Amino acid sequence: MEKNQPHSHALRRGRVSLPRQAYLITTCTHQRLPLLNSWSPARCVVREMQSLENDGWVSSLSYVIMPDHLHWLFMLDQAQLDAVVKRLKGRSARAINAYLNRRGSVWQQGYHDRALRREEDVRSIARYIVANPLRAGLVNDIGKYPLWDAMWL
Template sequence: MGSTTQPHSQALRRGRVSLQHHVYLITTCTQQRLPLLSSWPPARCVVKEMQALEQDGWVSSLSYVVMPDHLHWLFVLEYTELGAVVRRLKGRSARAINGYLNRRGPVWQPGYHDRALRGEEDLRSIARYIVANPLRAGLVDNIGQYPLWDAKWL
């Protein structure tokens, strides 16, 4: 009796709320943690969709890093639901990534981890932690060597 969903994906939805003008940190992983985002063009598909969400007024992006098998994104949720933002990001980026890689099938795992940040939390420290992911993963020796990140303050 196999299932295509991750065993904890239902638990990720418990207690999820969408509060406009609040800051969220989301993390989402590629299907089976495959390194589908390890080359520039597929990873840029993700960045392009994040930028489109910002241009359309759904979010105000604060910081992100696209890793080979996952994404961390810190943003202010504007006039929509959190789930709608993630669905649009994952859906549109998956079509673009599959087209570029000439493949079919899911790009992203179902579900995602989200955390609503409290007002007193230091967003700059969180942004620094996000963009330091490639350093902690041993992908680069200096964050300047990794092109797939951005932060409003850095």
């Protein structure tokens, strides 16, 4: 277990995969390195999220890619939650390492997930997700931050 995620084992307790359930996942880069702070490495993550959607595993609702982590809101379709995250992290890590001409871990072990309750307003959660760059002070206008999307646009 990594020092930066001392409780990653606790995140797995009670994790379930329900079809047509909305999930919000958050996953961080290894040692919170800002590996996603430029366009091309971040687009490696976007391409993998799109691939998961194209293959019928998820329906993406919203995401934001920050320099050292990802927030992704999606509906689970024909896959298990752990399989979705494993494929996302594995394939994007290979692509990022190839692009950056580096070796080693890209993502921290584990991830945080939250199944949304039916009564929760998915759009307000999506707005909260895409506003992360504003709250982090990366931009003053979300339109100037290129690494987010929401299905309602």
